[in-house]
Amino acid sequence: MGVFALIQAGLLTYEAGAFPWLGTVIGGYLFGLGIVLAGGCATGTWYRAGEGLIGSWIALFTYMVMSAVMRSPHASGLNQTLQHYTTEHNSIAETFNLSVWPLVTVLLVITLWVVMKELKKPKLKVATLPPRRTGIAHILFEKRWHPFVTAVLIGLIALLAWPLSEATGRMFGLGVTSPTANILQFLVAGDVKYINWGVFLVLGIFVGTFIAAKASREFRVRAADAQTTLRSGLGGVLMGFGASIAGGCSIGNGLVMTAMMTWQGWIGLVFMILGVWTASWLVYVRPQRKARLATAAAN
Template sequence: MILSGLAVGIALGVVMQRGRFCVTGMIRDIWLNNKWRNLVALFIVISVHAVGLAALTSAGVIAPEYSTFAPAAVAVGGLIFGLGIILAGGCASGTWYRSGEGLVGSWFALLMYAVSAAAMKYGVLADFNAFMKSWDTGWTTLPETFGVSPWYFAVAISVGTALAARHFLAKDAARPKVSLDQPWYRKPLHMYTAGAVIGLLGVLAWPLSAATGRNSGLGITTPTADVLTYSVTADPARFNWGTLLVLGLLVGSFIAAKASGEFRIRVPDATTTVRSIVGGLMMGVGASLAGGCTVGNGMVETSLFSYQGWFAMLFIALGIGAGARWWIKPATTAASTPTRTYSTEESITNDVPVSAEDRVLDAQATPAANFGVATGLITLAKPSVSEKLTPLAPGRFHLDAMGMVCPFPTVEAKDAIRTLEAGDEMVIDFDCTQGTEAIPQWAADAGHTVKDFQQTSAAGWTITVTKDGQNI
C-alpha cells in the first residue's frame, strides 16, 4: 500500500511540471504586477480539496487531526519561508519538480531545504522549534470556532473561486491566442486544469496515506526531512508514504520534462548557487516553524479551514512580497559574455560589466548587429536603446535571456522593451520553462504582439515581441 505514495507523487510531478504550477509565482505576480489571474489556480486546489475532504470526513472515510494555532511560530516561519522561496526560485513542491527539469540551482536548494527541515524536526534545532511553538492558542479550525459544518466554508469558497475563474477565463478568451506549435502531449496544461487535478490528487492522497498509518494527505516538508534522515540513519520510521510521495514528484516531473523536450541540465553561476543554498536553508526553517509549506499549509490546512493554514499563507505572502521588492529587479546593463548564466546578484547590485565585445559586430552575424545599415550611409543605433539589447537590423533587437531563472526573463524583457519605439521587434531567447507561459502572458497584458514563438532546442525557446504603439 505504501507504493501508492509513489504513484500519487509521480502523477503530482507530471501535473505540476506540465501546468507550470508555482505558488511562488502566483503570489509574486500580485506584488510585482498586480495580477491575480494565476492565484485563482491555488484557490481551485483549495476548493476541490475542501469539498473532497468534507465529503470523506462526513462519510467517515478519514478523520483528520487538526493543527492547533501557534501564532509566533506561524508568523515568523511564514515570513522566513516566503523570503526563502524568492531566493531559492520556487516553493517546496516547485523546487522538487524543477529539480526534475534539470535546474542545478534547485538541486542545491532542495538539499539545503532537507537539511534545515531535518535539523528543525529531529536535530539540533528541534528545541528552538519547540520553543517557538510553545505559545499555542489551542485554536484549530474556523468551523469548530463557529460551531458549523465545514460544508458552509467549502461551498462558499468554491462558489467564489468559480466566479473568479469564469471572470479571468472570459478575459483570456478575448485576447489573441499564443502557443507553441507542437504535438498535444508536449503542450502545457492550463494552470486552472492543473489546479483541479492537483486538488483531486490531494483528496485521493488522504485515504491512501491513512491506510498506511499516516493520517495526513499531501505534504512536502516533513517527507523531505524524512528522505534525508532515512538516507543517513536508515530509521524505518522515516521511510513512509510521504517519502515516496516526494520522490515520486521528482520522478514524475523528470518524465514530463523529458517527454516534452523541457529537460536540460542548467548550471547557475556561483552567486545564484549561494542564493539557492541560503533560500533552501530558510525554506526548511520557515516551513517547520509554520507547520507546513505552500502545500501542507497552502493546500491542505487551508482546505480544512484551520487558523494555521490561512495565517501561514498570509505571512508567506508578506515574505514573498518583501523578497520580490528587494531582490527581483532588472539589471542595468548586459552581462559581459553572451554565454553567461544569470546572477540574481546582478539584479540587486546593478553592477554588471559590459565589455567592448558586446558593442562590436560578430563576423558571423547580420551586418546590422550593432549598426543600422541604409543605402549610402551607416546609422548608429540610438543611444536610448538598452545596452541589454543587440541590434539585429533596423527596428529589430535581440535579448539574450538564456540562463536566467524565472521570473527574470520577463523582468528583463519588460525593462528592455521600454527603450524601443513603437513597431520595433524584440527577439528573446530563454530557457526558463515557466517563461513559456509568463512571457506571452505579459505581452498580451501589455498590448504587445507576439510575432513568432518556437522551441529551438531542449528547454530552449525564442519569442519575438512587437512593441505596441500605446506602450512607448
C-alpha cells in the same frame, strides 16, 4: 469540500488541534523569503531539480538538511519554546462554534465567481510551434494544458492523498517538508520507519518531472552564476527552517491546511505571500529601480 465529505461519511478522521500562531507567522514569512531566493517553493524546487537546474539541486539539498535538523534533538529547545505560543483552536469553525460547511460554501462560491470572471475574459492567442507528436504523447508532452484543467487534476490528487496515505498509516494529505526530511533521516540512520507514503510522493514528483522534461526535450543540466547559486542555497535553508516551525510549506499550509479551514493554513499563507513580496522587492524591484534612476541621472 471532498475531504470534509469523506469525514462526514466516516471514511476519514481529522483533528485540527491547537494553533501554533508564533511559529506559523515567523515560519510562513521566512518560507516566503526562501521561495524567492531559491527560485521556487518546496515542490517547485523538487520539480525544477528534475528539469536539471543545478541551483534547484543546491536549494533542495539545503532545504532537506535544514528540515532534518529541525526534526532532530538539536532543535528541540526552539520547537518547545514555539509550542508555548499556541491557541486552543486551530479550526476556524470550532473557534466560532460553527459547522464547517458554511465556510466551505463561501469559499466555493468565491472560487466559482473568480473562475467565471476569468472565463469571460477575451482569450489571447499565444504563438505555438507546430506539433511534432500526435495522440497521448502530444497531450502529455507538448500541448499546453488549460490552468483550470490542471487545477482540477491537482485538486483530485490532493483529495486522493488522504485515503491513500491513511491506508499506509499516515493521516494527512499532500505534504513535502516532512517527507523531504525523512529521506535524509533514512540515509543517515538507515531506519525504514522514515520511508513512508510522503517519501514516495516527493520522489515521484522528481521522477515524473525528469520523465516529462526528457520526453518534451526540455531537460538540460543548467548551472547558474555564483551569486544565484549562493542565493539558492540560502533560500533552501530559509524554506526548510520556515516550513518546519510553521508546520507546513506552500503545500502543507498553503494548500492542505487552508482547505481544512484552519487558522494555521490561512495565516501561514498570508505571511508566505508577505515574505514573497518582501524578497521580490529586495531582490528584483529595488535593484531595477536603482538601475533606472542611475540611467536617468546619467542621461
